[in-house]
Amino acid sequence: MSEIKTVNLENLTPNMEILAYTRFSGAYKSMDENTTTFIKKNFAGTKARVIRNSKTIECPINNVLPKDTVRKIYDFPKQLQKRTLVTDGLIHALKKRGFLGFEVRIKVAKVYGAKSEDYKKAVAKAGDLVEKVKEGVKKREGASDAIEDSLDATRRTGKIQTSDIKAYVDDIVQSSSTDAILAIGSLKRSDQTYAHCVDVAAIFHNAYYKICRKKGKTPAFMDEEESMFAGFVHDFGKSKIPKDILDSTVRFERDSKEMKLMQSHPVMSAQLLASMDMKDIIVDMAHYHHVKYDNTMRSSYPKGVSIDDLMYESKLLCIVDVYQALIGRRSYKKSWAPGAAIRYIDSLAGVEFDPNAWNDFVEAVGTYPNSSLVRLSDDSLAYVMDQSDNDPEKPKIVIVKDADGNMVSNHELVDLEKEKDLEIEEDVDHEEEFGSNALEVFMSIKLS
Ligand SMILES: [Fe+2]
Ligand SMILES: [Fe+2]
Known part of the structure; x- marks a missing residue:
């Protein structure tokens, strides 16, 4: 029995046969003379898909030119078996040469036995996030309706009606869904x-408890429900x-x-x-919650309050x-990609926001928060699934669109800390990329 799959370099195992090379390091982008000669020589007899003058072209490898960007090398002749049968030696050579992703035929059914326990745990955690997001959409909607009803009741009675919203608070905290709501919040209008x-x-709630755990700080709330x-x-x-x-959808005058x-x-x-x-x-x-670090700013209110008068929790809020x-x-402006919002607020730390609380917040949610859509150095698009403990620039991701712009159906978790040749190049506005389907694309992630 065999199965065809797309895998990353780190997940190549000796029971696989490579059918095509599908992801490449930056060296294969607008190639120089040396790289062009190298691939012509080493892949003689194969075919290539390249981008030339913004057009995708399929051609014999021999016709590849300098300045082309290679997207795929395929149709390996028999004499190139040493480049297709996975061995430790080949993996080493592929890594050295910047070949990152492959279409493979898996010869036996069980391929994941070789994966580390850590990797399996990371996959389980990311899979759990996707499941929680699916459940969380309804919870967030219900909680949002409860807030609206409660605000209406407060408007009528002058008292906050808490029972309904408390039920949602309890449910969200007890089902550990704050990660999921954070993700939904950035993917759905x-x-x-x-x-x-x-x-x-x-x-x-999510950031605060992460900060407390990291700093060994005792939370100032009676319990997690109270913080939420x-x-x-x-x-x-x-x-x-x-x-x-x-x-109102109109912005009011100053x-x-x-x-x-x-x-x-x-x-x-x-x-x-x-x-x-x-x-x-x-x-x-x-x-x-609207006091600015520089309280002389117009957008700082109530007036006359200094940031030093605030509790830490208020500075974080x-x-x-x-x-x-x-x-x-918001209806009157464009939304921001989470990472772009982080970089924007970063530029205002010490002006609008308390710099210490800001540092804590970024450490907790990451430079590219979970559910951010990012473009990688090989031009593929990926969703961020989990943060690294060591490097905020190297989260765990899942590629959802390959470099050719095709949606990926075989999802795989990639740890950017381990995959050294692949890095995040920029944030992508999920709405520009997927329209109103960004959340659906996220929820369709199926990790094996
Ligand atoms: Fe608010
Ligand atoms: Fe407010």
């Missing part, structure tokens, strides 16, 4: 207020703002009545929560609030 509260709560709840209710003062202003009303929501949140005898930390977070606002699509 959100409304201005309701899903924002859910996403902010999930991102805050604090995120859920931080904008509840918005219940005092007329709905047409709250749901000193307009509407803008002033919008900017009063943190004070109103704090008043509401304090009147319900909520803990100081919950009130503090709601009260000060200031960052999460803006991060979510950037990655969550």
Whole structure:
């Protein structure tokens, strides 16, 4: 029995026969004379797919020219068996020469026995994230509806109705779904207020507990549910703002009545929560989540509050609030790729945001947060699935579109820490790439 699959260099095993070389290091991009001569000589008799003047061409390897970018080498003649039968020696040579991905025929069914326990664990973790994302879509929607209902009830009664939202908080915390909600939040359009509260709560909770674990810090909350709840209710003062202003898709003028009303929501949140005898930390977070490091900025409110007056948790919430606002699509502006949002906020640390809380946040979520879509150095596109403990630039990824622009169906987890020849080149706006299907593409990831 045999099976045809696409694999990365690190996953080649001796029970495989290479049918085609499909991913290449940068040396094969717009090739120089030496590389061109090298492949003509070493792959004589094969065919190649190359990009020449932005056009894809299939030709005998002998017709490849300098400046071509090689995409595929295939149709190996019998005399080139030494380049197709996988041995340790061949793997070594392939690595040295920058050949990174292959279409292979697997000769026996069991191929994963040789994979390390760590790799299997990483695959299980990434698979778990995809499953949690599938379940999380409904949870996030339900929680978002609960926030909307609760805001309406608060508008009517002047008191926050907590039972419904607490049920969602409990469910999300107990099913460990904050990672998934964070991913969904960056892949799916959100409304201005309701899903924002859910996403902010999930991102805050996720980052905060990672920070506490990393620093050996005792969380300031009674339990994890309380931290998530604090995120859920931080904008509840918005219940005092007329709905047409709250749901408006127009950006308000700087000193307009509407803008002033919008900017009063943190004070109103704090008043509401304090009147319900909520803990100081919950009130503090709601009260000060729009205070800027430089509080003379127009966008810093309430006025007259210094960042030094804030609890650490509130400083962190200031960052999460803006991060979510950037990655969550608002109707009046374009959304940001998570990594691009990270780099943007990074440029404002020490101006708008507390630099220490910012460093903690980036360490927790990574330079390329999970579910970011990235372009790799071989031009393929991948989703980030998990962070590295050692290098924020080297997360674990899954390639979803190959360098030729074809969707990949055999998904494989690639650890960029191990695959030295492959690196992230840039963030990609998932919406520009996949339209409204970004979340579906993420959910279709099937790891073997
Ligand atoms: Fe707010
Ligand atoms: Fe907010």
